[in-house]
Amino acid sequence: VQVVPFYGEHQAGITTPQQAHLVLAAYDVLTTRAGELKDLLRAWTEAAARMTQGQPLPASSSLTALPPADTGEALGLPPARLTLTFGFGPGLFRRDGVDRFGLASRRPNTLQDIPPMPREALDPAWCGGDLLIQACADDPQVAFHAVRNLTRAAAGAAAIRWMQRGFLGMPGAGGGDGGGGTAGAAAGSADRNQTPRNLFGFKDGTANRSVLTDAGLRQHVWVGPSDGPAWMRGGTYLAVRHIRMHLEVWDRTSLDDQEQTFGRRKDSGAPFGASDEFDPVDPARLPQDAHVRLARGDGSIQLLRRGYSYVAGIDPKTGLLDAGLCFLSFQRDLQRQFVPVLRRLQEQDALNEYTEHFGSAVFAIPPGTQPGSFVGEGLFG
Numbered sequence: 187v188q189v190v191p192f193y194g195e196h197q198a199g200i201t202t203p204q205q206a207h208l209v210l211a212a213y214d215v216l217t218t219r220a221g222e223l224k225d226l227l228r229a230w231t232e233a234a235a236r237m238t239q240g241q242p243l244p245a246s247s248s249l250t251a252l253p254p255a256d257t258g259e260a261l262g263l264p265p266a267r268l269t270l271t272f273g274f275g276p277g278l279f280r281r282d283g284v285d286r287f288g289l290a291s292r293r294p295n296t297l298q299d300i301p302p303m304p305r306e307a308l309d310p311a312w313c314g315g316d317l318l319i320q321a322c323a324d325d326p327q328v329a330f331h332a333v334r335n336l337t338r339a340a341a342g343a344a345a346i347r348w349m350q351r352g353f354l355g356m357p358g359a360g361g362g363d364g365g366g367g368t369a370g371a372a373a374g375s376a377d378r379n380q381t382p383r384n385l386f387g388f389k390d391g392t393a394n395r396s397v398l399t400d401a402g403l404r405q406h407v408w409v410g411p412s413d414g415p416a417w418m419r420g421g422t423y424l425a426v427r428h429i430r431m432h433l434e435v436w437d438r439t440s441l442d443d444q445e446q447t448f449g450r451r452k453d454s455g456a457p458f459g460a461s462d463e464f465d466p467v468d469p470a471r472l473p474q475d476a477h478v479r480l481a482r483g484d485g486s487i488q489l490l491r492r493g494y495s496y497v498a499g500i501d502p503k504t505g506l507l508d509a510g511l512c513f514l515s516f517q518r519d520l521q522r523q524f525v526p527v528l529r530r531l532q533e534q535d536a537l538n539e540y541t542e543h544f545g546s547a548v549f550a551i552p553p554g555t556q557p558g559s560f561v562g563e564g565l566f567g
């Protein structure tokens with residue numbers, strides 16, 4: 187199936203099996219009028235409802251003296267399971283002490299910037315944002331087209347603050363089965379039960395399996411009736427960390443050390459002391475500072491991770507590869523789930539020797555939308 191429904195109880199792009207490509211864009215809101223902010227969200231919702239279903243933006247005029255409504259580069263491409271997921275950053279509620287839209291009292295308590303952490307070197311240009319669009323698709327041009335056209339629709343009301351592109355190698359996609367078909371169709375036949383590998387060569391996302399059940403999502407991901415503002419029920423919160431991975435250093439590290447760093451085997455993904463990727467983790471068999479041992483803690487906190495690898499050429503300062511992870515996790519509460527896990531990792535994780543966090547952002551991801559309504563409408567109700 188190449189089309190993911192846009193309308194529903196929850197926004198798409200959260201529990202949707204991961205597509206191969208990501209375009210993630212954070213925006214600063216420029217207007218100070220609540221009415222214009224609402225108009226923007228309504229326009230984004232209508233455009234997203236069309237583009238995710240594989241339709242171009244509708245022409246409002248037949249005048250060839252005007253620029254076309256749709257920029258055109260997705261014409262003829264399959265919908266490629268495009269999902270568009272929208273979020274609200276803390277700055278929408280109060281920025282530099284100013285409540286621009288009269289929304290300050292509606293901010294969820296948990297929606298606060300991640301506090302400073304040890305060992306991070308954050309670049310303000312890669313932090314924050316009032317609004318977020320996560321575009322995921324099995325075709326990179328389909329994902330970029332969506333963000334480009336939504337950015338264009340925002341002209342004057344919001345401007346891009348930072349943008350990251352990401353990708354995942356999808357096991358089973360495009361090859362081994364006789365080939366043929368478009369890239370989109372090939373990715374559509376990817377084996378979604380197989381875990382993709384990150385740029386350190388390890389399977390990444392294994393532990394999500396226990397979160398991706400009805401009970402797991404209710405417990406760890408969806409905002410419930412007792413969780414705070416009613417307008418967020420059925421929504422979730424997104425944590426973004428832009429993390430550079432020092433590939434050259436990693437590639438000079440022995441296989442033993444690589445495996446000790448995570449506490450899992452590189453080829454199979456199995457935890458130490460087990461043989462299958464999905465065998466239970468026995469923390470006692472993992473080094474004290476192994477990533478999996480620290481990330482897991484006592485097992486009570488779980489996150490739904492949905493990150494993508496990025497490669498941005500060469501870092502001109504060092505001549506080394508600028509590559510890493512656009513870490514994304516969805517959770518029901520940022521302060522109770524994400525922050526303590528991140529702190530544990532930043533203080534003790536063996537992985538820190540090979541990584542560097544350079545950006546950070548958090549967003550409230552409102553619940554899904556119904557036809558006739560717009561994303562986040564409940565916030566203004």
Ligand code: HEM
Pocket residue numbers: 384386388389390391392393394427429430431448450467477478481482488489510511513524527528531537541
């Ligand atoms: C598990 C890689 C950063 C949270 C894992 C696993 C790998 C991995 C290979 C084991 C397989 C799996 O369950 O997915 C990485 C890399 C990172 C990174 C390469 C940075 C470049 C982070 C960050 C957080 C995090 C910043 C959260 C603050 C977790 C969690 C687990 C996990 C919660 C599952 C632990 C469990 O319950 O078994 N990560 N990770 N990771 N990671 Fe990371």
